[in-house]
Amino acid sequence: MDIIISEWKKLAKKIRIDILKMTSEANSGHPGGSLSCVEIIITLFEHEMNLGKGSDDPDRDRFVFSKGHAVPAQYGYMLEKGILDPEEIHTFRKQGSRLQGHPVKGRTPFTDFNPGSLGQGVSAATGMALGYKMKQSPQKVYVLIGDGESDEGIVWEAASAACHYKLDNLTYIVDMNAVQLDGATKDIMNLGDLHKRYEAIGFLVDEINGHSFEELLEAFSHHEEGKPHVILAHTIKGKGVSYMEGNYAWHGKAPNAEQLEIAIKELEEA
Amino acid sequence: MSEKKLLATRAGYGQGLLDTGALHDDLVVLEGDLGAATGTTAFGKAYPDRYIEAGIAEQNEVGMASGLAAAGWKPFVTSFAIFTAGRACEIVRNAIAYNNMNVKLIGSHCGITPALDGGSHMCIEDIAWMKAIPGMVVLNPCDYNQTRLMVKKLYEYDGYAYMRTSREPVQCVTSMDDEIVIGKAQVLREGQDLTIAATGIMTTFVMEVAERLAEEGIECNVLNYHTIKPFDEETLIKYVRETGNLLTVEEHNIYGGFTESCRAALFTKADNIRTDYVAVEDRFGETGTRLSLYPIFGLDNETIYNKAKNLLNKE
Ligand SMILES: Cc1ncc(C[n+]2csc(CCOP(=O)(O)OP(=O)(O)O)c2C)c(N)n1
Numbered sequence: 187m188d189i190i191i192s193e194w195k196k197l198a199k200k201i202r203i204d205i206l207k208m209t210s211e212a213n214s215g216h217p218g219g220s221l222s223c224v225e226i227i228i229t230l231f232e233h234e235m236n237l238g239k240g241s242d243d244p245d246r247d248r249f250v251f252s253k254g255h256a257v258p259a260q261y262g263y264m265l266e267k268g269i270l271d272p273e274e275i276h277t278f279r280k281q282g283s284r285l286q287g288h289p290v291k292g293r294t295p296f297t298d299f300n301p302g303s304l305g306q307g308v309s310a311a312t313g314m315a316l317g318y319k320m321k322q323s324p325q326k327v328y329v330l331i332g333d334g335e336s337d338e339g340i341v342w343e344a345a346s347a348a349c350h351y352k353l354d355n356l357t358y359i360v361d362m363n364a365v366q367l368d369g370a371t372k373d374i375m376n377l378g379d380l381h382k383r384y385e386a387i388g389f390l391v392d393e394i395n396g397h398s399f400e401e402l403l404e405a406f407s408h409h410e411e412g413k414p415h416v417i418l419a420h421t422i423k424g425k426g427v428s429y430m431e432g433n434y435a436w437h438g439k440a441p442n443a444e445q446l447e448i449a450i451k452e453l454e455e456a
Numbered sequence: 457m458s459e460k461k462l463l464a465t466r467a468g469y470g471q472g473l474l475d476t477g478a479l480h481d482d483l484v485v486l487e488g489d490l491g492a493a494t495g496t497t498a499f500g501k502a503y504p505d506r507y508i509e510a511g512i513a514e515q516n517e518v519g520m521a522s523g524l525a526a527a528g529w530k531p532f533v534t535s536f537a538i539f540t541a542g543r544a545c546e547i548v549r550n551a552i553a554y555n556n557m558n559v560k561l562i563g564s565h566c567g568i569t570p571a572l573d574g575g576s577h578m579c580i581e582d583i584a585w586m587k588a589i590p591g592m593v594v595l596n597p598c599d600y601n602q603t604r605l606m607v608k609k610l611y612e613y614d615g616y617a618y619m620r621t622s623r624e625p626v627q628c629v630t631s632m633d634d635e636i637v638i639g640k641a642q643v644l645r646e647g648q649d650l651t652i653a654a655t656g657i658m659t660t661f662v663m664e665v666a667e668r669l670a671e672e673g674i675e676c677n678v679l680n681y682h683t684i685k686p687f688d689e690e691t692l693i694k695y696v697r698e699t700g701n702l703l704t705v706e707e708h709n710i711y712g713g714f715t716e717s718c719r720a721a722l723f724t725k726a727d728n729i730r731t732d733y734v735a736v737e738d739r740f741g742e743t744g745t746r747l748s749l750y751p752i753f754g755l756d757n758e759t760i761y762n763k764a765k766n767l768l769n770k771e
Pocket residue numbers: 216218219220222253255256302303304305331332333334335336361363365366367423437488489490512539543
């Protein structure tokens with residue numbers, strides 16, 4: 187496992203650089219929340235999910251990028267793994283591109299729901315998991331949720347349904363970077379103790395460091411029959427770029443050429 | 457009259473809140489974690505006690521506004537159009553309209569100009585959703601100045617209303633000295649050849665096209681429908697009867713939008729009018745820029761110009 191993790195760390199660095207390059211070139215996009223979920227994406231795609239024969243395989247596990255504005259993390263992964271053509275990095279957020287501002291089913295590989303409107307992906311993922319249960323299919327469903335996104339009532343309506351229907355084929359991963367668009371989550375809308383909230387509803391709950399591959403792997407290995415699983419992954423918004431870390435101003439702002447250079451240097455030297 | 461600097465109507469809304477909020481301490485703003493985008497952040501800095509952050513929870517944001525109004529405040533509820541008018545639609549209908557609450561609903565980033573975010577963030581349905589609600593006033597001011605003035609009008613209006621604002625910077629075609637009346641179209645240009653009725657930022661592009669047509673000797677009436685509901689039939693019918701034609705221009709789906717309101721007026725009040733429209737043809741948007749998307753969606757100046765010429769050539 188050690189060897190893999192050292193490779194994954196290198197991959198994470200490359201993906202972070204891709205995120206910065208594509209948002210910078212587009213002069214648009216969301217670097218902060220993309221940089222925070224890189225290790226989560228790698229662990230999901232490299233290890234946890236059964237990707238079957240690829241994106242078009244109807245029997246593979248399902249992935250809903252509910253905090254879809256952070257999709258540059260997935261684009262970066264797919265660019266590095268050759269699922270996307272390297273040149274496509276220059277098309278991000280441009281007319282006619284597969285790399286839309288928010289991913290689009292049928293257009294973007296490994297996209298099982300068109301997100302953008304926060305909260306709805308959680309509901310749709312829960313419905314998918316219910317649907318596979320009803321068909322006795324072994325497919326699993328994973329949904330990546332923002333901590334700000336968790337303000338939405340629909341997230342909690344879905345969570346109730348997930349427990350009510352005993353969806354143990356469903357995993358919520360919450361990117362707990364503690365920041366949303368206009369500020370810190372505790373200042374914008376304090377949701378209290380998410381661990382206790384999910385536990386009270388009936389989830390199997392893990393709370394971990396979302397930048398640690400070891401902790402992610404450990405959390406993903408947990409399973410309890412009859413219970414949906416939530417992983418509360420504590421991360422740093424803007425992870426890896428000193429001037430972005432923890433700063434809400436970089437939620438939806440792209441680095442300019444000079445800032446990009448500084449960021450890449452920091453990442454490469456780290 | 458017109459200034460060259462490009463400004464977005466969302467910025468006019470932000471400035472209007474500062475103007476009107478300074479005079480009335482019962483004006484409160486609710487925001488759905490989008491202040492940096494909708495233009496409300498400055499109000500929040502100036503009046504932190506009257507700035508209510510609702511988080512990313514638009515349904516509760518609208519529901520709470522109903523309660524705040526019941527408690528004697530005058531709420532301005534702000535988010536993107538797709539969320540204020542869309543996500544919270546039924547709550548607007550029941551908690552605000554059916555309960556008859558004095559709440560002002562603002563939908564920023566309307567139309568297809570939240571272009572880089574792509575299809576999920578665009579809103580070409582809000583006029584339809586909002587105008588179908590009994591008693592809802594629907595506003596779509598054309599530029600920075602008009603939006604800024606409209607905030608004062610909204611505050612003074614005793615009832616519920618929806619106003620859409622835009623992300624896209626456009627030139628100002630109206631002045632801060634203009635008299636605007638909710639429910640009365642503003643005549644920006646008069647001419648005997650063609651009547652163009654436009655709403656929202658499209659009005660500013662129509663003014664550019666009207667200028668080009670004037671250089672060719674074609675004189676247009678340009679009617680600026682900053683109010684879509686209540687619909688000003690009188691102004692439309694007057695000008696349309698004079699020119700015998702009508703081109704409508706809107707950044708909204710053709711179904712349920714401004715063009716349909718015009719059609720309804722013509723249906724009962726005017727015959728033999730040659731008409732055409734510029735609107736979104738029942739399709740979702742995608743990532744691009746305004747300049748790359750407008751031609752694809754048939755909303756660009758060239759399309760407006762060609763449709764105007766075609767209407768005249770049919771004579
Ligand atoms: C329903 C809805 N409301 C508002 C927005 C606008 N918006 C996009 S991202 C964002 C903040 C998200 O914060 P969080 O979920 O914490 O994401 P992260 O920090 O991981 O980027 C907001 C308010 C949206 N996309 N959908």
